[in-house]
Amino acid sequence: xEKDKKRxxxxxxxxxxxxxxxxxxxxxxxxxxxxxxxxxxILYMIAANFNPDFFLEEFDSISDIVPEEKPTEPTxxxxxxxxxxxxxxxxxxxxxxxxxxxxxxxxxxxxxxxCLITGSELDGLDEHTSFTDVISNKxxxxxxxxxxxxxxxxxxxxxxETVKIKKxxxxxxxxxxxxxxxxxxxxxxxxxALINSIKGALPATNIYxxxxxxxxxxxxxxxxxxxxxxxxxxxxxxxxxxxxxLDLHSALRSETGTLSEAFxxxxxxxxxEAGYQTIENYILxxxx
Numbered sequence: 001x002e003k004d005k006k007r008x009x010x011x012x013x014x015x016x017x018x019x020x021x022x023x024x025x026x027x028x029x030x031x032x033x034x035x036x037x038x039x040x041x042i043l044y045m046i047a048a049n050f051n052p053d054f055f056l057e058e059f060d061s062i063s064d065i066v067p068e069e070k071p072t073e074p075t076x077x078x079x080x081x082x083x084x085x086x087x088x089x090x091x092x093x094x095x096x097x098x099x100x101x102x103x104x105x106x107x108x109x110x111x112x113x114x115c116l117i118t119g120s121e122l123d124g125l126d127e128h129t130s131f132t133d134v135i136s137n138k139x140x141x142x143x144x145x146x147x148x149x150x151x152x153x154x155x156x157x158x159x160x161e162t163v164k165i166k167k168x169x170x171x172x173x174x175x176x177x178x179x180x181x182x183x184x185x186x187x188x189x190x191x192x193a194l195i196n197s198i199k200g201a202l203p204a205t206n207i208y209x210x211x212x213x214x215x216x217x218x219x220x221x222x223x224x225x226x227x228x229x230x231x232x233x234x235x236x237x238x239x240x241x242x243x244x245x246l247d248l249h250s251a252l253r254s255e256t257g258t259l260s261e262a263f264x265x266x267x268x269x270x271x272x273e274a275g276y277q278t279i280e281n282y283i284l285x286x287x288x
Contacts, residue, residue, distance in 0.1 A: 211245070
């Protein structure tokens, strides 16, 4: 019995000695990871230092890795020049003197860069002068200048749309055939809106507001007194909106304040050749 028991104990002891011992250490795993990472990082930096195009090969576009360059000095100078030019332009606009004083006479070819829009006042000017681009509508007045349409080779549209399409270098406006029929406040409000719209769409276009001419004799609603009041409001409007004002009224007025008979044709009830010539000469000698 004792022999069998010892034999059994001996076998059990032999089995324990032959069994492998496995131990897991997380510290060693972290150490190996750090060593591997450092090795890869060192190799990566060595490759980047020895190959100048390394980053270009790694990325599709240089813009992904190269920061945006700062503006160079020439760009700064150009910006300064543009700012100064804009400032000078603004100063020029503020220096408008109204009524426009007399200037050296321009050649009649100057009128080819001009467009005149009027009611019935200067209808026919293009037939007697070098002013070829004259657009008129007998229904056009100051109070309705934003809605009444005029006809030209660009179609039948409003005054603003006509000017916007034509884009003239100089636009002349004589709009006031409704003097004595509409209130001056309504006339100036609509006129001001028209001018501001044109200035917003065509800032490079020179805008000339022409005063209403005197009449030969007063009518029931249209009187020279009403015309004078309207022209005074036009002058204020031109100054407030920064556009030119032509005092054509004074060039056509007689000593008594009415239209001079030297410029009137009693048969046609319109200006005669001397009248049209005076209007043309006044425009050519009063350029801002």
